[in-house]
Amino acid sequence: MGTAVAGSTFQNLLYEKKGAIAYLILNRPKVLNALNQAVFAELKAAFEDVRDDAAVRGVILTGSGDKAFAAGADISEMSTSTGVQAEESTRHAQAVTELIENLGKPVIAAVNGFALGGGCELAMACTIRIAAETAKFGQPEVKLGIMPGAGGTQRLPRLIGKGRALQLILSGEIISAQEAYRIGLVNEVVPSANLISRSEAILNQINSNGPLGVKYSIDAVNKGLDGSVSEGLLIEASLFGICAGSEDKKEGTSAFLAKRAPNFQGR
Numbered sequence: 001m002g003t004a005v006a007g008s009t010f011q012n013l014l015y016e017k018k019g020a021i022a023y024l025i026l027n028r029p030k031v032l033n034a035l036n037q038a039v040f041a042e043l044k045a046a047f048e049d050v051r052d053d054a055a056v057r058g059v060i061l062t063g064s065g066d067k068a069f070a071a072g073a074d075i076s077e078m079s080t081s082t083g084v085q086a087e088e089s090t091r092h093a094q095a096v097t098e099l100i101e102n103l104g105k106p107v108i109a110a111v112n113g114f115a116l117g118g119g120c121e122l123a124m125a126c127t128i129r130i131a132a133e134t135a136k137f138g139q140p141e142v143k144l145g146i147m148p149g150a151g152g153t154q155r156l157p158r159l160i161g162k163g164r165a166l167q168l169i170l171s172g173e174i175i176s177a178q179e180a181y182r183i184g185l186v187n188e189v190v191p192s193a194n195l196i197s198r199s200e201a202i203l204n205q206i207n208s209n210g211p212l213g214v215k216y217s218i219d220a221v222n223k224g225l226d227g228s229v230s231e232g233l234l235i236e237a238s239l240f241g242i243c244a245g246s247e248d249k250k251e252g253t254s255a256f257l258a259k260r261a262p263n264f265q266g267r
């Protein structure tokens with residue numbers, strides 16, 4: 001494990017690339033991987049590196065230790081910040097979540113423990129959430145006299161519906177992985193020992209498909225959810241047109257007709 005971004009050394013993040021998968025591990029286990037500004041800066045650098053590396057086709061984001069994915073924003077850092085500083089740092093955190101959401105490559109949050117506050121928000125920015133049986137989720141910010149600030153008020157209702165989102169945000173209740181699965185916050189719940197292997201299997205399945213089709217499907221879903229259905233359909237048609245003019249489409253359709261496996265180039 002170590003940094004793969006040239007010229008920088010991460011203090012709070014382990015970053016490794018193995019084949020087509022990049023592994024990012026939040027690494028402040030003594031404070032349950034709490035997210036301070038340095039973590040967000042390192043996440044930004046790592047995700048930009050992943051985005052720009054054509055050899056990487058997907059990401060697994062998880063937490064170090066067996067207790068937490070991330071227990072939220074760093075409360076000691078937050079306790080001394082002014083309103084103006086907090087607005088600035090929350091905008092930076094939000095920009096990182098947008099980078100992850102629109103990376104153009106699937107990002108799996110492999111949630112190995114507490115995903116609270118900013119930790120839950122970080123997981124929600126990922127393409128897919130796989131939870132260990134021991135994972136726990138919640139938006140407990142109101143208990144600290146604040147509110148979600150890294151996208152929770154926007155992404156949670158889009159994932160689980162307005163009523164359930166408001167109940168979680170207003171109560172600050174912490175829920176189990178099974179409950180998170182029941183309400184649609186996570187895609188699957190697996191035994192802790194299988195968390196990474198199941199995440200890898202999902203990415204490998206996605207990676208066997210055309211990279212352009214994967215990238216533009218993510219774009220169409222994300223951009224479509226921002227507006228009306230008819231605007232979304234227009235975005236879908238435009239991106240479908242780009243895919244349909246690609247070499248990958250020629251390869252995918254030819255391979256199907258020749259009854260062979262496709263060899264996609266992402267062009």
Ligand code: CAA
Nearest residue numbers: 030031032034071072073074075116117118140148149150
């Ligand atoms: N920030 C800073 N430190 C944290 C932290 C956080 N979010 N969460 C845990 N820690 C620290 C604890 O202070 C403790 O440190 P010490 O050993 O030095 O005392 C260490 O991590 C272990 O934590 P606990 O002893 O509390 O562990 P526990 O098993 O008893 O409880 C827990 C676990 C329920 C997750 C509890 O730690 C907790 O409630 N943490 C805070 C969760 C929270 O409120 N998150 C939201 C933050 S605000 C936010 O995220 C805003 C946003 O939208 C961006």
